[in-house]
Amino acid sequence: MKETRLNSSHKKLGAKMIEFFGWEMPVEFSGVIDEHLAVRQKAGLFDVSHMGEIVISGRMALDFVQYLTPNDAARLTPEKAQYSCLTTPQGTFVDDLLVYCLDPEKYLLVVNCANSDKDYEWILSHKEGFDVEVENKSDDYTQIALQGPRALEILKPLIDVNIEEMNTFGTSWGEIEREEVLVSRTGYTGEDGFEVYTLSSRPEKIWDAILEKGKAFSVVPVGLGARDTLRLEARLMLYGNDIDETTTVLEAGLGWLVKYKKGEFLGRDALLKQKEEGIKRKIVGFELIESGIARPHYPVFVEGKKVSEVNSGTFSPYFKKSIGLTYLPVEHKEEGTEFEIGIRDKKVKARVVPTPFYKRGEKG
Amino acid sequence: MYPDDFYYTKDHEWIQVKGDKATVGITEFAQKQLGDVVYVELPEIGKKLEFHQSMGVVESVKAVSDVYSPVSGEVLEVNKGLNDSPELVNQDPHGKGWFIRLKIKDETELEKLMPASEYEKFIEGIEE
Numbered sequence: 001m002k003e004t005r006l007n008s009s010h011k012k013l014g015a016k017m018i019e020f021f022g023w024e025m026p027v028e029f030s031g032v033i034d035e036h037l038a039v040r041q042k043a044g045l046f047d048v049s050h051m052g053e054i055v056i057s058g059r060m061a062l063d064f065v066q067y068l069t070p071n072d073a074a075r076l077t078p079e080k081a082q083y084s085c086l087t088t089p090q091g092t093f094v095d096d097l098l099v100y101c102l103d104p105e106k107y108l109l110v111v112n113c114a115n116s117d118k119d120y121e122w123i124l125s126h127k128e129g130f131d132v133e134v135e136n137k138s139d140d141y142t143q144i145a146l147q148g149p150r151a152l153e154i155l156k157p158l159i160d161v162n163i164e165e166m167n168t169f170g171t172s173w174g175e176i177e178r179e180e181v182l183v184s185r186t187g188y189t190g191e192d193g194f195e196v197y198t199l200s201s202r203p204e205k206i207w208d209a210i211l212e213k214g215k216a217f218s219v220v221p222v223g224l225g226a227r228d229t230l231r232l233e234a235r236l237m238l239y240g241n242d243i244d245e246t247t248t249v250l251e252a253g254l255g256w257l258v259k260y261k262k263g264e265f266l267g268r269d270a271l272l273k274q275k276e277e278g279i280k281r282k283i284v285g286f287e288l289i290e291s292g293i294a295r296p297h298y299p300v301f302v303e304g305k306k307v308s309e310v311n312s313g314t315f316s317p318y319f320k321k322s323i324g325l326t327y328l329p330v331e332h333k334e335e336g337t338e339f340e341i342g343i344r345d346k347k348v349k350a351r352v353v354p355t356p357f358y359k360r361g362e363k364g
Numbered sequence: 365m366y367p368d369d370f371y372y373t374k375d376h377e378w379i380q381v382k383g384d385k386a387t388v389g390i391t392e393f394a395q396k397q398l399g400d401v402v403y404v405e406l407p408e409i410g411k412k413l414e415f416h417q418s419m420g421v422v423e424s425v426k427a428v429s430d431v432y433s434p435v436s437g438e439v440l441e442v443n444k445g446l447n448d449s450p451e452l453v454n455q456d457p458h459g460k461g462w463f464i465r466l467k468i469k470d471e472t473e474l475e476k477l478m479p480a481s482e483y484e485k486f487i488e489g490i491e492e
Contacts, residue, residue, distance in 0.1 A: 228426075295428065
């Protein structure tokens with residue numbers, strides 16, 4: 001099993017460790033609900049070094065990123081990152097990712113851990129005609145996320161960057177504990193917060209410094225369990241659950257990131273066609289009206305007929321109820337529509353609700 | 365930690381017998397493995413359970429686990445408190461977090477279960 005450079009830090013903190021796509025990762029420290037609420041109310045610190053990092057560099061780096069992804073990478077600067085995806089010619093997902101412009105000829109793609117090898121192969125296989133170099137740096141980077149309403153106050157005195165002035169998706173180089181970092185105002189929780197990337201051989205200095213400084217703000221270390229419940233409440237997609245090579249960007253409700261006018265890219269024709277013809281199904285958020293917890297792959301019934309399965313589904317620690325995502329035929333996607341989910345031998349009532357389930361600054 | 369007057373199963377249920385009636389729940393070890401319990405599904409009152417038949421499920425944030433009846437018998441009562449407060453299973457697994465009460469059908473089945481000392485050795489083996 002692969003270990004992140006913070007592995008022994010987690011064990012010292014008493015984490016429950018699990019295998020996650022070949023990595024030994026902390027799934028929880030003090031408990032999923034406790035960690036989840038800490039991030040919503042104060043701050044939480046995550047080791048997400050299992051995420052993949054692929055660097056595309058060279059004279060045609062921007063052209064290549066433009067070809068691989070539907071968002072407009074020309075809008076990127078070393079001060080601004082963006083959410084995007086790798087699309088197939090059919091307009092479905094190879095993966096979703098963050099794109100950073102390290103310099104005008106060098107781009108960093110942050111991809112899902114489970115997909116990093118697949119993505120790397122995919123990118124290499126489309127490289128012909130582009131004068132670029134592609135490197136899979138997934139094992140080199142440590143990635144730490146500090147998330148929650150107190151994240152800014154905790155990180156500010158530790159970093160030589162004016163992060164207070166940083167916009168959402170803003171990025172900068174800087175130093176924490178004399179180690180070079182790339183910091184961005186991004187995250188996967190629905191809260192304000194920062195993600196920190198470093199190639200340092202001693203990233204535990206950064207981890208420990210944040211935990212120490214964060215004590216006054218009740219920061220807690222957070223595992224993958226709460227990471228999943230936090231991102232679902234914020235309706236952030238999880239590859240393999242909500243999006244994959246069978247779902248298109250438009251069906252997943254991510255049409256906003258497709259920039260047709262920027263020129264040719266993989267999947268453009270298919271997405272344009274689907275946009276003109278209209279999608280037949282769309283991802284929706286739901287909550288259970290009756291008791292139970294809807295989980296991935298449970299069958300979904302509309303008017304008694306099975307139409308799909310639950311994609312993400314979990315108990316929401318913030319709202320204390322069962323929430324999830326599923327694809328419904330567009331004629332049934334409206335808020336308030338009731339349908340059923342098969343839980344063991346019962347059909348349990350659910351209702352389409354607006355997403356994100358959780359929005360920062362609103363009380364549940 | 366593990367009461368001496370309980371019997372235990374390899375699936376981490378406990379049973380406390382009083383005459384021909386018994387109370388059933390899951391063990392401290394089980395609740396720790398599960399993490400935060402957020403939902404418990406219990407059988408209907410009057411249901412006749414076979415030895416080691418699934419009698420319900422216990423769900424944590426991330427996982428769903430079956431709970432098995434340690435012996436055969438008829439369900440007399442279920443712990444309704446778990447509907448609103450499933451966290452009782454974490455807080456007091458051998459007490460307020462009980463699952464069901466049973467009328468035992470065949471006392472000899474208890475011989476197939478473990479006393480506390482044996483169960484403690486059994487979980488030590490799992491933890492290592």
